[in-house]
Amino acid sequence: MxxxxxxxxxxxxxxxxxxxxxxxxxxxxxxxxxxxxxxxxxxxxxxxxxxxxxxxxxxxxxxxxxxxxxxxxxxxxxxxxxxxxxxxxxxxxxxxxxxxxxxxxxxxxxxxxxxxxxxxxxxxxxxxxxxxxxxxxxxxxxxxxxxxxxxxxxxxxxxxxxxxxxxxxxxxxxxxxxxxxxxxxxxxxxxxxxxxxxxxxxxxxxxxxxxxGPLDELAAENGALDYRLLTSDPAAARRVAAGTAGVRVADDSGERLVVRAPVPALDALMVRLVQAGVAVRELAPVVSPLEAAFLALTDQQHAEAR
Structure with a gap:
């Protein structure tokens, strides 16, 4: 090598x-x-x-x-x-x-x-x-x-x-x-x-x-992330999200929801939304997985140094 x-x-x-x-x-x-x-x-x-x-x-x-x-x-x-x-x-x-x-x-x-x-x-x-x-x-x-x-x-x-x-x-x-x-x-x-x-x-x-190490391993260092979720029916999406294990509604103001979830729980939420007839128009991390992992690692190091 x-x-x-x-x-x-x-x-x-x-x-x-x-x-x-x-x-x-x-x-x-x-x-x-x-x-x-x-x-x-x-x-x-x-x-x-x-x-x-x-x-x-x-x-x-x-x-x-x-x-x-x-x-x-x-x-x-x-x-x-x-x-x-x-x-x-x-x-x-x-x-x-x-x-x-x-x-x-x-x-x-x-x-x-x-x-x-x-x-x-x-x-x-x-x-x-x-x-x-x-x-x-x-x-x-x-x-x-x-x-x-x-x-x-x-x-x-x-x-x-x-x-x-x-x-x-x-x-x-x-x-x-x-x-x-x-x-x-x-x-x-x-x-x-x-x-x-x-x-x-x-x-x-x-x-x-x-x-x-590999970039995907760094992104995987972080667990739950916040995601912006735009759907055809915000009220129904809010109910489905609240009833999905591992998903927490972080912000339900306006048409876009912000949900916090690890990837497996987010996948389950997408499946449940489709089953409920709710169209998903946008799903994007509020902060990229890479940036979230970077912030977590560097903040932890600074805390240990202090």
């Missing part, structure tokens, strides 16, 4: 003076997968991303990237690319000139046009980066990372500032990279991005890992 890992971290610790940023962190990132890294502010996400990009070194533990042991030098193996806290760009240069300058620094003469096309910036390639929106700068930063044809791509909030079309385009790029064998580590506060892209996720809180 280790031969399929792009990242293997064991017991990583990192301090900044008296502040413990990472406390015994384990991380395994599989080649060809998109791995989400999430946590509240101050959880240690940026510090961990910096270690993967060779911008900092760990104080303790062991780290292998692309099967190369990482020592005490500020460097990352060939094949690693990405950005933390937004991409660094030359604002006075155009998008094409920015990429050409980076390509020259890396001894590459080709790949600029392909990278621009991949991220959908060909039409603005000759516009200065200083006039770009946040989303366009994020896409140009992704293009800069793609110049190296990375085997490990590390991205910090890559969807920041993207409009729906831009986000869809970037998601498609990341999915294709993973399909071609690239490992992607994606840090984001947006649960919809994680649900759309990631097959695995690591949750950090106060510098420690509180969960790491």
């Amino acid at each position: 280790d031969t399929l890992l792009a990242v293997r971290a064991r017991g990583i610790t990192k301090r900044f003076g008296d502040v413990v940023a990472l406390d015994g962190v384990d991380l395994a990132v599989t080649q060809g997968r998109i791995h989400g890294l999430v946590g509240p502010n101050g959880a240690g996400k940026t510090t961990l991303l910096g270690l993967l990009l060779g911008l900092a070194v760990a104080d303790g533990g062991s780290l292998e990237i692309l099967r190369t042991p990482i020592g005490r030098a500020l460097a990352a193996p060939d094949g690693v690319a990405g950005f933390v806290d937004g991409p660094g760009l030359y604002p006075s240069l155009t998008a094409r000139q920015n990429l050409a300058a980076l390509a020259a620094l890396r001894g590459r003469a080709a790949g600029v046009e392909e990278a621009l096309d991949q991220v959908g910036l060909t039409d603005v390639a000759d516009d200065r980066a200083g006039g770009f929106s946040l989303g366009m700068r994020q896409r140009l930063g992704l293009a800069a990372a793609l110049l190296t044809r990375p085997r490990l791509l590390v991205l910090d909030e890559p969807s920041n500032g993207l409009d729906p079309a831009g986000k869809r385009h970037v998601h498609g790029v990341l999915r294709q990279l993973a399909a071609d064998g690239t490992a992607v580590v994606l840090s984001s506060h947006r649960m919809d991005d994680l649900e759309a892209l990631c097959s695995e996720v690591t949750v950090l809180a106060t510098g420690r890992v509180v969960f790491s």
Whole structure:
């Protein structure tokens, strides 16, 4: 299994003076997968991303990237690319000139046009980066990372500032990279991005890992959730819900009910509504299962720390 890992971290610790940023962190990132890294502010996400990009070194533990042991030098193996806290760009240069300058620094003469096309910036390639929106700068930063044809791509909030079309385009790029064998580590506060892209996720809180594994297992960590329920007959739906084991009506004001239930009880409610002749027009979680599990895990960790 280790031969399929792009990242293997064991017991990583990192301090900044008296502040413990990472406390015994384990991380395994599989080649060809998109791995989400999430946590509240101050959880240690940026510090961990910096270690993967060779911008900092760990104080303790062991780290292998692309099967190369990482020592005490500020460097990352060939094949690693990405950005933390937004991409660094030359604002006075155009998008094409920015990429050409980076390509020259890396001894590459080709790949600029392909990278621009991949991220959908060909039409603005000759516009200065200083006039770009946040989303366009994020896409140009992704293009800069793609110049190296990375085997490990590390991205910090890559969807920041993207409009729906831009986000869809970037998601498609990341999915294709993973399909071609690239490992992607994606840090984001947006649960919809994680649900759309990631097959695995690591949750950090106060510098420690509180969960790491498949995304569906994280969602399953949470039990009962609140769901918005819109039906053809709210009064009848309220009666059926009140009489279904495991279901509690959390809010019955207006046409939409809010019911709290685990998935098996919710399934039973749907069956009973159909049997009662009540049409279900909308059923959606008030908070996504992933977000609910994330909040429960991080709140629990903060309570234990206190």
